[in-house]
Amino acid sequence: xxxxxxxxxxxxxxxxxxxxxxxxxDMRHNAMYWYRQDLGLGxxxxxxxxxxxxxxKGEVPDGYSVSRANTDDFPxxxxxxxxxxxxxxxxxxxxxxxxxxxxxTFGSGTRLTVV
Amino acid sequence: AQRxxxxxxxxxxxxxxxxxxxxxxxxxxxxxxxxxxxxxxxxLQLLLRxxxxxxxxxFTADLNKGETSFHLKKPFAxxxxxxxxxxxxxGWETSGSRLTFGEGTQLTVNP
Numbered sequence: 001x002x003x004x005x006x007x008x009x010x011x012x013x014x015x016x017x018x019x020x021x022x023x024x025x026d027m028r029h030n031a032m033y034w035y036r037q038d039l040g041l042g043x044x045x046x047x048x049x050x051x052x053x054x055x056x057k058g059e060v061p062d063g064y065s066v067s068r069a070n071t072d073d074f075p076x077x078x079x080x081x082x083x084x085x086x087x088x089x090x091x092x093x094x095x096x097x098x099x100x101x102x103x104x105t106f107g108s109g110t111r112l113t114v115v
Numbered sequence: 116a117q118r119x120x121x122x123x124x125x126x127x128x129x130x131x132x133x134x135x136x137x138x139x140x141x142x143x144x145x146x147x148x149x150x151x152x153x154x155x156x157x158x159l160q161l162l163l164r165x166x167x168x169x170x171x172x173x174f175t176a177d178l179n180k181g182e183t184s185f186h187l188k189k190p191f192a193x194x195x196x197x198x199x200x201x202x203x204x205x206g207w208e209t210s211g212s213r214l215t216f217g218e219g220t221q222l223t224v225n226p
Binding site: 031033041042043048050056058103104109 | 121157158159160161201212213214215216218219
């Protein structure tokens with residue numbers, strides 16, 4: 001593993017089903033994030049975690065939950081999927097601190113279609 | 116609250132022409148601004164950040180605090196520049212930092 005790994009790459013899901021998107025990083029970054037990418041809306045923050053054991057709500061948290069049991073993993077769960085959750089989901093991480101780095105490292109994304 | 120606006124959803128230029136992708140922001144504190152690029156079906160990559168004052172792949176961006184802008188410029192566009200570009204602002208809250216993205220601009224460079 002190098003960087004951030006997301007799984008699955010893509011998924012077609014029946015409405016009402018439960019789904020967990022997986023995200024694993026090997027950079028020992030403190031902070032992790034989940035974004036959804038929708039055409040014309042850009043990337044919107046769903047949930048974040050500044051450090052293991054803590055999570056917070058982003059801009060569009062409804063219908064999603066996260067957990068951060070350890071530094072490396074940050075799964076995103078859709079308890080009961082709806083068609084409006086059809087999107088591309090990106091996981092990202094950062095050191096969580098300031099300085100010249102500042103940028104985020106992104107996973108390759110999960111393309112989710114809810115039918 | 117922090118907000119980033121990219122007024123152009125689509126931008127099309129010819130190879131060799133100058134290109135400017137606009138980005139405006141609102142933030143009460145001292146902003147940290149970034150440009151990310153996403154080539155077709157690839158992950159987002161950091162292109163450049165204002166604090167480094169760098170030029171990457173011929174692109175530059177200057178932070179203009181008076182106009183609250185961070186436009187991305189390149190004097191001579193190339194076909195391989197065709198991609199989705201996102202402007203992003205990193206703001207700080209008591210609970211940590213947050214990266215807010217604009218809506219994105221799809222740049223197409225025609226031969």
